Amino acid sequence: MPELPEVEAVRTGLEQLILGKEISQVHVFWPRIIESPEVELFKVNLIGEKVGAINRRGKFLIFELSHYEMVSHLRMEGKYEFHQQEDEVAKHTHVMFDFTDGTQLRYLDVRKFGRMTLLPKGLASEYSGILKLGPEPVPETFFLKAFSAGLKRSSKAIKPLLLDQKLVTGLGNIYVDEALYEARIHPEQPAGTLLRKEVEALYQAIIDVLGRAVEAGGTTIRTYKNALGEAGKFQVSLNVYGQTGVPCPRCGTGIIKTKVAQRGTHYCPTCQKLRQRKMRD
Template identity: 55%
Template sequence: MPELPEVETVRKTLKKLVLHKTIESISVFWPKIIKNPVEVEQFTDALKGETILDVGRRGKFLILYTNQFAMVSHLRMEGKYGLHSKEEPFDKHTHVIFHFTDGTELRYRDVRKFGTMHLYKKGEEFLKPPLIELGPEPFSKEFTEEYLAEKLKKTNRKIKPALLDQKLFVGLGNIYVDEALFRSGIHPERIASTLNKNEISILHREIVATLSEAVKKGGSTIRSYVNSQGEIGMFQLELYAYGRKGEECKRCGTPLEKTTVGGRGTHYCPSCQKL
């Protein structure tokens, strides 16, 4: 699933591709993707004639802004946007097409059909699900060491599932939790409330640093992720832990191990991240 760095990269590339394009019509081939409004016709009718004015992001959600509306989109496991000419053929995995007046099309393709789209009047998008349920952005002034310490001290969950909770703060998924915990020297099964002040300070620093570096590299190309122009991210070359089971730790040389924490495959170094 794309995490904050990948979604931020999609946002930047989408903004270059679709800004100021006007929607002529919309084709929806898999109605279940449209979560709000309930009636697909209301979704398509509302956006006819609207011009895309900006592309935003909140956590792992993209937000396409038009004259009157905000469309909140989650890519889930396999969702991808791509700009095409109307003459180009599309396959059975293309589920929503935004037809523009200039003859181009923004196509949403999703092999697993897990993606979602919510349409709200501008200004309402942050007052209703799914965005109202999210915690602060990791790059925001609200996400301080003190905030992280307060939240972690209140939970007896293991640290990895706690950090995956988007209500705590947004943007981290399986890849970057493993990376931030490795860089912090914290075992993924450590109980969150047992972390001391110094450990939380280091963890806060490494969460921000890991995500910042990943954004600069365009995200990680793990499995099938590419950005909206078909370009791959390069941060996977910088990974210390994720996907490196059995390989030598870049810090100490110990073979990395993989376990399951909170139902998620988890990579760590048994020497650098002692429980």
């Protein structure tokens, strides 16, 4: 699943490709991709719209158009490709946006889980999925005090708590594992039992891991590529995710894989020990 760094790489790629272009026609081959409005209205409303900007909130892309905002969630396997209109259409292409200059933006999705929603201008921030999101993982919006208070209130294991996007947005399976490793925290440690020094280490690790992953263009594990057709490069920096049996870079213990909240989870059993439950300092 594309996580925040991958979606940011898609956003910056699309900025280079389609800013200023005017939509002349829209083709929808799998109607369930369009969440709202109904498909024919979606197609008609987009005709004549120009792409003014492409923003991101968490894992959502927001296409800023002349009169509308289109919210796009890639989910598991969604991706955008830029083509000439006469190019052969690949399998799993579900939505195509024709531009007046003869180019075309295509949305492909093997799983068909992705969704698009067209909203009047200025209303993307009120979209239900976006309203639930916590702050972006940067110091300007993500504050240690609020993060610490949110952890203290929860008895959930730290990994699923971070995955739910409410305390901080953008963390998926890969980057939660990496941040917890960097902070030396077991993925099943109850959030409310974290020590102050662990909270501070985790806060810094989240900012650091996601920041470095954005700079690297994300992580390519299987099929992910950005809108320019480029693979991410952060996979070469992964310490635990996908490293089952590989010696821990810190202590040499073999990385193990287990399941936490039904998600494949990688950690070092030596550096990330599960403590007995006790009150935080």
